[in-house]
Amino acid sequence: MLERYIVKDGKKMRYGYTTGSCAAAAAKAAAMMALEGKKIEKVSIDTPKGWTLDLKIEEPSLGNRTAVCAVKKDGGDDPDNTDGILIEASCEILEVPGIEIKGGKGVGMVTKPGLQVPPGQPAINPIPRKMIYKEVLEVLPEGKGAVITISVPQGEEIAKKTFNPRLGIVGGISILGTSGIVEPMSEEAFKDSLALEISVAAEAGKERLILVPGNYGRDIAVDHYGLHKDMIIKTSNFVGFMLEKCVEHGIKQVLMIGHLGKFVKLAGGIFHTHSKVADGRIEILAANLALLGTKQQVIEELFQCVTTEAAMEIIDREGYNAVYDLLCNKAEQKAEQHVFKQLEIGVIMFSMDKKVIGLGNNAKRLVEEFKDE
Structure with missing residues (x-):
């Protein structure tokens, strides 16, 4: 020892x-x-x-x-x-x-x-x-x-x-x-093991990848959209790092599928999605709901929520579901800015019950293109 x-x-x-x-x-x-x-x-x-x-x-x-x-x-x-x-x-x-x-x-x-x-x-x-x-x-x-x-x-x-x-x-x-x-709990070692999959995919000639934080995103890609499993790579919380690795290995298009609780952070420019690094989930939701004209009392109620799932109940009740597509579009823009527009990126968000709640404009088009892969 x-x-x-x-x-x-x-x-x-x-x-x-x-x-x-x-x-x-x-x-x-x-x-x-x-x-x-x-x-x-x-x-x-x-x-x-x-x-x-x-x-x-x-x-x-x-x-x-x-x-x-x-x-x-x-x-x-x-x-x-x-x-x-x-x-x-x-x-x-x-x-x-x-x-x-x-x-x-x-x-x-x-x-x-x-x-x-x-x-x-x-x-x-x-x-x-x-x-x-x-x-x-x-x-x-x-x-x-x-x-x-x-x-x-x-x-x-x-x-x-x-x-x-x-x-x-x-x-x-x-x-x-x-x-x-x-080194105990080495984040770098874990990131390197994830990035290896991008390297292997690139060597196999792939120019399109699906990035998901975990198993739920994978299931939606396969079961809901009928996309190929061999296109899917997990990112864990290291979304920005994995996007950078995609650029490094010559990937051209990326479709990202994740839970609102993770991907709402992308709309705020947060690309390491672990809560100990940065949170801002409710703040980002609230800001975008305010842009849609949500009443102050609803925003105040939102700030009492501990999870985005709880926030979704309020959003659904008030009929502001349009915020999800808005967030996906902003996440696409922020993600492309993160890699200096060297990747075409689509973003899809879902709820805990694996229901797709939002698609960015890029994602709507990329899903159809990826089905032909």
Whole structure:
């Protein structure tokens, strides 16, 4: 267990280490055991972050100039599907120089372009590969080489709970990590995993995408509009970031489908939609209702609402449903301004019961065009 901590939002949270660090440590330990013919209990490796890790070796076994062992993944206080699983490495010593790194059972195989690893290769990312190579090279005598095979016994099952199937990584998880260290609750890591889907879509030749914050938006795209699932990518709260990534990867048109509670913020120019970053939902609703001539007493009542769903009851009662299309149009304008008009963007808003309540002018046209995709 890594005893290093960071304070976030007033909470003391523990760092962990990546699957890449585990693979490098297991590979180094397996090489040492294969060379020395004896089991070891711990191994030390360096990480790109500059921290040295002293890691415990699990399930060591020896053969003739071969060895197998594992290191347990420690995600720290970061929510992680791979926390506690074993990352295994086998080593076969060769009598010629060189290190070959292979993927074994439970390590995914890349099948689509657009990732850091080319199709046909095991999903062991470049920095973990460098870490494995460096650590094994340190213990190999001159003139010797090694074949290192990384495996993850639980990898196939865990991969079903990750983005891998959508990214075209089949048969297991990816061996990841740029710093070797897991920073708890890392927003950047989550954003990078979301952006990978845009990269893969662009490499597949797509120029149109549907962005949704979550499952409800996906369901409306498929069930209500009959749009293709393979066009849909989730944004979570990172709407602005994902729009920027669409521009970066050459996407031309984007249709966004989201709940009023999230997308009303876009109409106010808020593109990170988590409430801890910015809210303004009721304020934006109230301002636009005032533009439509809503009475002051209705606006005052609106400010007593905690949720946009509660606000909708007042809006529906007063007959001001036109505000939803107005908000969608403003959200389209603000979103296009956010990316300096390098994308054509349509916005659709829905209620919690999955009823479409508003469409922007762009969205009305894009929905029909997307149906032909």
